[in-house]
Amino acid sequence: NAGVTQTPKFRVLKTGQSMTLLCAQDMNHEYMYWYRQDPGMGLRLIHYSVGEGTTAKGEVPDGYNVSRLKKQNFLLGLESAAPSQTSVYFCASSYVASGRDEQYFGPGTRLTVT
Amino acid sequence: KNEVEQSPQNLTAQEGEFITINCSYSVGISALHWLQQHPGGGIVSLFMLSSGKKKHGRLIATINIQEKHSSLHITASHPRDSAVYICAARPHTSGTYKYIFGTGTRLKVLA
Numbered sequence: 001n002a003g004v005t006q007t008p009k010f011r012v013l014k015t016g017q018s019m020t021l022l023c024a025q026d027m028n029h030e031y032m033y034w035y036r037q038d039p040g041m042g043l044r045l046i047h048y049s050v051g052e053g054t055t056a057k058g059e060v061p062d063g064y065n066v067s068r069l070k071k072q073n074f075l076l077g078l079e080s081a082a083p084s085q086t087s088v089y090f091c092a093s094s095y096v097a098s099g100r101d102e103q104y105f106g107p108g109t110r111l112t113v114t
Numbered sequence: 115k116n117e118v119e120q121s122p123q124n125l126t127a128q129e130g131e132f133i134t135i136n137c138s139y140s141v142g143i144s145a146l147h148w149l150q151q152h153p154g155g156g157i158v159s160l161f162m163l164s165s166g167k168k169k170h171g172r173l174i175a176t177i178n179i180q181e182k183h184s185s186l187h188i189t190a191s192h193p194r195d196s197a198v199y200i201c202a203a204r205p206h207t208s209g210t211y212k213y214i215f216g217t218g219t220r221l222k223v224l225a
Contacts, residue, residue, distance in 0.1 A: 031211055042118065042200070042215030050211075058212065090157065096211050101145050101204065103213070105157035 002026055006091050006106035013081040013113045021076040021109050023091030031094045032074040033058075033103070034066060036087040043090065049074055081113045117141050118203050120216035127223050133188040135219045137201035140182065144206050148175050148186050151198040151218065160186070160199075191223045 004025045013019055023032065030051050035043040045058030047066040055066045063085060065077045074093075078085060091106040118139045127133050137146070148160040161168050161175040163184060168175050172191075177184040188195055198220050202213040 040217060042116070042217045043202075043213075044215075045212060048212065088155065092157075094211060101147075101162055101211065102159045103147070103202075104159070105149075108155045108157075110155075 004091055004093055004104050004106040006089075006109050008109060009107065010110050011112070013078075013111065015082060015113060017081050018077070018079050019081065019111075020078075021089055021091075021111075023074045023076070023093075023106055024072055025074075025091075025093040025104070026072060027093060027095065027104065028071070029093035029095045029104070030071075031096060032068065033092045033094075034064070034074065034076045035090045035092065036060065037090060037108075038087050046076065046089075081111075083113045085111065086113045087111060116214075116217070118201060118214045118216040120199075120201055120219050122219060123217070124220045125222070127191050127221070129192060129223055129225050131191050131223075133191050133195075133221065133223075135186045135199050135221070137184045137186070137203075137216055138182060139184075139201075139203045139214070141203065141214070142206045143179075143182075143203045145204040146177055146184050147202040147204070147213070148184075149200040149202060151200060153197065157200070188221075193223045193225050196222050 033048045034046040049068040052071040089109045092103040094103045151157045163177040172189045174187040198218040200218045201216045
């Protein structure tokens with residue numbers, strides 16, 4: 001099993017450009033998450049999904065959109081990138097049941113917006 | 115004030131030392147996780163706790179729900195333990211599985 005994969009691993013964008021980050025998991029998890037990690041701050045939730053076709057806003061959703069058309073994939077879109085979106089982005093997935101609640105993280109995508 | 119706070123922020127230890135990292139939280143929670151982030155950036159889950167104590171190899175995690183406090187201990191520390199350790203609390207919020215993350219404790223173990 002590949003677990004959680006993210007593409008791309010690195011990207012440099014100019015202000016105003018758009019891009020999509022892809023997250024894929026092969027563990028049949030219902031829940032998927034997108035986080036950003038910035039120096040001196042904890043991981044912050046951007047958007048999450050509790051199942052195919054559903055998405056919800058997290059703590060810092062502005063400037064981002066998401067889609068979950070297939071259970072195994074969770075896409076994060078930046079429509080018009082801004083320097084404030086320079087960050088490391090992590091995707092995670094989880095299987096939640098009684099007594100089991102563990103998040104599996106992807107390797108991260110380092111995004112720089114100039 | 116963050117709802118999840120960790121201490122210390124940075125920690126340097128000599129190989130073999132016993133290490134303790136602390137996590138305090140201010141919200142009611144249903145679970146607390148300890149995560150490890152390696153220098154390359156990858157994040158792995160070490161423990162999930164809802165009560166008591168768990169042990170895995172040289173790692174021990176404890177939680178005191180009444181005091182809203184958890185600790186991660188590393189016995190006989192080794193340079194390969196060098197990483198950022200993150201605690202994440204899952205609040206009592208019906209129907210969601212969102213977490214609040216601490217800012218992490220950067221551990222460096224010297225040979």
